[in-house]
Amino acid sequence: MKIKCFNTTELPVFEWSDGSGASQEIFCWPVASDYSLRASIATIKQDSFLKQYSGGERLAILLDNNELNIITDDKCGVYRLKQAGDSIQIAARQYANINVIQAPANLLSFIFRADRWIVKSNILTEAQKLPINQAGMVYVLSGEWSVSGGNCNLMRTGDGGWWLPDIGEGELKPLTRDSQLIWIEIIPS
Numbered sequence: 001m002k003i004k005c006f007n008t009t010e011l012p013v014f015e016w017s018d019g020s021g022a023s024q025e026i027f028c029w030p031v032a033s034d035y036s037l038r039a040s041i042a043t044i045k046q047d048s049f050l051k052q053y054s055g056g057e058r059l060a061i062l063l064d065n066n067e068l069n070i071i072t073d074d075k076c077g078v079y080r081l082k083q084a085g086d087s088i089q090i091a092a093r094q095y096a097n098i099n100v101i102q103a104p105a106n107l108l109s110f111i112f113r114a115d116r117w118i119v120k121s122n123i124l125t126e127a128q129k130l131p132i133n134q135a136g137m138v139y140v141l142s143g144e145w146s147v148s149g150g151n152c153n154l155m156r157t158g159d160g161g162w163w164l165p166d167i168g169e170g171e172l173k174p175l176t177r178d179s180q181l182i183w184i185e186i187i188p189s
Contacts, residue, residue, distance in 0.1 A: 003130070003150030003161040003170050008041060020048035021104070026137075027162055037186065038111040039137060039162065044068065045104045053092035059110040059119055060096075061087040061182055063139065067101035081107075084141050085123045085182060108139060110184060118187045125180055130163060130170040135186035137162040138172065143179025145172050155181075 004027070011024035021044040028038045041063065042050075050058070050070070060070060062081040070079045070088060073095035079088040090096060092111050112119050123141070130136065130149065139160040147153055149170025150161055160181075163170070165188060172181070 003147060003152075003163045005147065005150050005152035005155065005159065005161040008158045008160075011041070016048065018048055020044065020046045023109075026160070029164065035111070036113045036116050037135065040109050042107045042109060043104050044098055044100055044107060047100055048098050050096040050098060050109065052095060053111055055113065056092040056111050057089055057114045057119070058092040058094075058096075059087060059089050059108075059112070059121060059184070061085065061108040061110070061121055061139075061184075063106040063108055063141070063182075066103065066105040068105040068107070069099040069101065071097040071099065081105075084180075085121075087121055089119075108182070110137070112186070114189070116189060118189050120185045120187075122183055122185075123180055124172075124183045125174060127171060127173040128183065130172075131185070133165050133188070135163060135165050135188075137184040137186070139182045141180040141182060143174060143176040145179055145181060146175055147172055 013022050015022045021042055024041045026039040028035045065083045067082050140155045140157050142157055145155045
């Protein structure tokens with residue numbers, strides 16, 4: 001399996017029922033009824049809430065510098081996400097209010113089964129080879145990146161890709177000085 005590249009302008013858009021935003025599903029693996037990994041991007045125009053899932057963990061990552069607060073129902077407090085790459089990890093079943101400070105805010109919502117995966121995220125600015133026996137996902141925040149081992153050769157701002165543990169090869173290299181991407185490492189537990 002190669003890196004599956006995507007461009008956010010080509011992903012289907014699903015408007016939220018409360019009219020406060022929209023979602024774009026990036027992938028759901030293996031199937032929607034029994035997924036282990038699921039990723040989507042939300043564009044949030046006004047205060048709302050995150051959809052709850054019965055199982056798993058949620059890693060929420062801000063994709064731009066439009067601030068928002070996430071307030072959970074467990075009374076742990078307010079999580080303020082201020083700049084691209086800021087993230088929180090909470091139980092996916094937890095009710096989470098979103099308070100938008102600057103609209104629209106773009107949020108990557110990555111749902112995973114904690115009994116199957118350990119997930120970490122960071123921002124990369126240098127070349128990175130894909131790790132063997134790990135899944136992963138990337139999202140370009142700025143600049144351009146060359147891709148080897150994918151179904152695309154180039155990623156620009158708003159593009160990304162994902163892969164499963166059996167990929168075994170591939171590399172991402174920045175092509176411009178300002179290149180940054182979010183790298184989500186997905187390690188089998």
